[in-house]
């Protein structure tokens with residue numbers, strides 16, 4: 083705290099990202115990164131760009147990337163917005179499209195950045211509890227609202243929502259924007275991209291951080307009707323003309339174009355997830371059905387905080403949220419086969435010992 087802080091800063095509770103520890107031999111399964119490197123074509127493009135382009139500002143409108151995304155998703159470039167990671171795209175959506183007199187609705191268990199944006203931008207919001215088994219119940223969203231947002235598949239549960247209920251939500255909420263955060267959709271969810279032309283209140287947010295292995299490049303995007311995209315552009319151009327640098331633009335274009343590599347790596351992750359779920363179930367874990375590159379699991383007899391700590395002692399980092407309803411769960415990113423085997427082996431060893439009884 084400092085006397086120089088504004089009242090805005092004093093009132094903030096910033097989001098805390100998963101840790102990025104600098105330990106040797108770490109098995110890092112805590113921030114849903116992709117265990118595989120990005121497409122080799124991305125790396126070649128980055129090298130070319132380093133040699134040729136850095137003296138100059140990047141294209142403020144990231145035209146090439148918007149064209150590549152528009153072609154990939156079957157929309158027009160005017161229906162595409164790009165930003166510095168989907169976190170930045172989400173931030174603009176909260177301020178530009180989801181802030182109204184009625185409260186924004188989102189689930190109680192969801193991406194924990196949402197309430198942070200609400201507080202930053204003074205967006206009125208109402209938290210809508212998920213069912214006992216972490217499902218979204220449509221009826222709960224038929225109340226006056228200034229917008230609706232949730233991830234699909236949800237985070238940190240991994241539970242997907244089918245396209246039918248999403249379309250129903252869009253029909254019932256024509257006066258407000260329904261924003262679907264599809265950060266993990268490529269690992270088994272149903273994307274609502276095909277509905278963009280049909281529903282002017284639909285905004286889809288995606289990222290290259292997960293299925294395209296580019297968390298370090300920081301590229302996210304939104305797809306929606308041109309008028310929604312224009313709102314995001316107006317904000318972006320009032321804040322930072324160049325949210326995507328030259329590396330991000332060329333790297334993202336190559337990642338989107340290399341369909342074969344994308345299919346290969348995501349299929350590997352989906353396969354590994356299946357094995358991981360089986361192995362966790364064999365150890366007695368209850369695992370929420372996941373359509374994401376992580377699983378959400380709890381052991382009925384062991385404390386979630388203790389399991390997290392014991393894994394950490396073995397340099398295996400997963401995510402544990404000290405939050406109501408989910409503090410007994412571990413969120414485990416699907417790594418390589420080898421990483422997941424190490425995790426399962428470590429859990430086996432931990433479960434073979436008596437619980438410590440200490441509080442974690």
Ligand SMILES: Cc1ncc(COP(=O)(O)O)c(C=O)c1O
Nearest residue numbers: 167168169193233237265289291
């Ligand atoms: C649901 C969800 N949305 C958005 C993001 C942000 O991703 P990025 O800013 O890397 O695009 C994350 C990151 O973990 C996430 O879990």
